[in-house]
Amino acid sequence: MHYMIAFNELPDDFAKRQDPDAAGPYWGAWNAYMGAMGQAGVMVQGNGLLPPDTASTVRLRNGQREVHDGPFADTKEQLAGYCIIDVADLDAALDWAAKSPAALTGSVEVRPVMPPPNA
């Protein structure tokens, strides 16, 4: 089955990306994690995302486009990246999710990718 694992991070985690002291360990942990998934052959695709202050959200209401600055929900934890992985079942997906650096400080959401409609 294909699962999306979505990594949510705290503001502190996002800040580490720019912090000269913390950036090394931060990226090292992510590279090791992504590398392990690649090595295990479970990675289908995945991307990191720039911080939530670069996000823009758009809605179409009564034919009018409404754009606002920031992510769709103003919560403490914010989406920091995602992967699509191909594993046997939920337990395998949860195991990979638990190994991610985001699991230590933020949270990781695991969701099945919608299967193709029945022929």
Added chain:
Amino acid sequence: MRENPAGLPRDHAELVARDSYGKLLALIARRTRDVAAAEDALSEAFAAALNSWSENGVPSNPQAWLLTVARRNAGQAFRKGMVRQNAQHVIEMMHDEAQSNTGSDRVDDRLRLLFVCAHPAIAPDIRTPLMLQTVLGVDAARIGRSFFVKDSTMGQRLVRAKAKMRDAGIPFDMPEPTDLPARLNDVMAAIYAAFTIGWSDLDAYAENGQDFVDEALFLARLVVDALQMQAEPKGLLSLMLYCEARRPARTGTDGGFVPLAEQDSTLWSRDMIRYAENWLRRAAALGTPGRYQTEAAIQSYHVQLSQSPDLPGDALLKLYDALITQTESLGAAIARAAAYARCGRPEAALAQLDSLPLGLIQDHQPFWVARATILAAYGHFDDAAAAFDTAIAKTNDPALRSFLTQKRKMTLTT
């Protein structure tokens, strides 16, 4: 086998349904990885059995017949695209059928399904109902009643939980041994709930009740075997054996309910009590106390009390004090209050009852019985009468109802 084509096959199908529903469902669900689809396939198989068995007689192995038909139904549903599932599992199921292999290995399929239903990705409050429905075959309405939830609400929550299991890809394999202890509490809660449902139904619909009791004892033994280093499954088995040992004394010759204190202890099963004591000893030897061991120890106290009536009450109160730190069960809190009242400590008893949240107790019949008894014992007859009336209004079981009515009369006129 056609002596009675009208009656016999139906009886037979019902018998197989009672004996093997959980086992058959667990076998099919393991392959479909879809509990709802497995339930549909199995109920179609039972319907087909009623037709086919009255035409052709009851097959020599009714369970194998049902399993084959149900698997074929599940396969057809898959091919028609009615069921979304992993093709690999359906192919394995077809393979099982071709091999006419029951698909079982060393682990009992019911045990496996119990632990699957306790998966941490399933909402905690629906795990026990899910196990009761799938493994023990208790219907949603009955589950709703014992969890004080409306039938329709319980039904919807069960449907949602089964959809989550299927769509999220929760594995139907036995969890790793390291994951078992974390799931154990939910599994034990379901087994104990089945036992309690069986017990409280025994007067109302005798046969069904005994099935739940037997199944609960059987499953508890499986859990004891699977997790030998865990004390609590042994405590649970011991607790249920103590209760079961006393069952012959629970109903009077007139079919009326007889409370523990008034039971004729010569009617208790000595063999079962010995087994219960043995399991409790083995549990205690592991040195990890818990709720079920404490409850079993309370039962053990009552057995000893029947032999030596001057046993100090303090020991019992200590057990109850321990129990309410180990479980949030309402029953435990109420039983503790009753024990304090029996030991001449009414203030402590009423304080315990008054500390319970109103939302939990207002529909809880045992609470009102305990409150009525304690109030009456200390001369508050008007309040006691009101509490008895509430308790009687909340009782469905006819034997218990007439017991309470009589008790109300006796308590309030002496």
